[in-house]
Amino acid sequence: MGRYDCIVLYNTAILPETGGTREKIYPANLIRQEVGAVEESLRAAGFSPYVLSVDFFSRELVQAISRISPKFVFNLCEEMNGDPELEMCVAGMLDILSIPYTGSGPLALGLALNKYRVKQILRATGIPSARGLLSAPGQPLNLRGVRFPVIVKPVHEDASLGINQDSVCYDAAALEKQVAYIHEVFSQEALVEEYLDGREFNISLMGNGKVRVLAISEIDFSGLPEGQPRIVSYRAKWDEDSEMYRGTIPICPARILKRLENRIKELALRSYQCIGCRDYARVDMRTDARGNLYVLEVNPNPDLSPHAGFARAAEANGLSYADVVLEISQLALERGAKVPSAAYVFH
16 A cells, blocks of 8 residues: 555445335436545645545454554545444544544534434524424324425435425325325434425535635526426436426526625524534525525535535635635644544554
8 A cells, every 4th residue: 555645535325225215316326426526636736645435334444544544534425334324423433543534523414414403403593494393203293383385304314315296295194195205215203394485595615713605506496397396306406317407406606685695694604603514514595485594404514526516606706626625625634733643553
């Protein structure tokens, strides 16, 4: 093994289709475009990265990382052992090894994967978030206080998994059917949330301390087929041949009034700090029919592919893709300068 000064760590796509799911595997699900792009950017900046693909925790993984002894790890792991909820454990492992890494720490990564818990924390700190409730498998659905329409999501998934054309429910029968779908297919609680039928914004942020809010992006739903809910469903995100994908076009920078722009940036920054994000993250928001803003979720590990939303927002701010990779890497290196050397040797 040659001399490397950093590691690009990522998980390969393990996407077995669950029986009864309406979310199929599409080619875009299987391609990790950001891995090669990050490696190339690091090499261009003078680093010598080692690209390490992992699927499972193992002694060999710890030994491999320890042997390389990198200055930092560019962490692109989104799951481990086939479980997105173990994403936080990769960061925890690197913390134990005293190796600096890019992105948020274990607490923020684990917290953000629980949409309901994020909602509670945001609301407790005065950040507006849509009202919602949890429905657990095997428990009767309590409809008291529910105001239709609502949207139903798995509480512990990302990448819009579990969100489809039936997710927006206009009556109790449709709601019960969609909640049952989440329980049966995803084996987890269903988040039932008021549906905000307004505009949708994605806000990318970078930095620590003095955090930079990048250009705001808005989803243009005008191209969706008639009768389709105005949401970014799983197909809209991943099925590049679908009408849903073609009908949800991001506009960056968004064409909005300055007052709305300032309010969006304020809420995005507060949400970023509230959940404990660092280095980079994305915050999603929607407005209701009256134009009131609500935070939908906070993503501390957004897609860093060259053509994804984060890179698009950075470009609108005058940052090249290489600039983004280098700045994120520098934040990890600065953290590493403050951390003592690892105290343990793994054999």
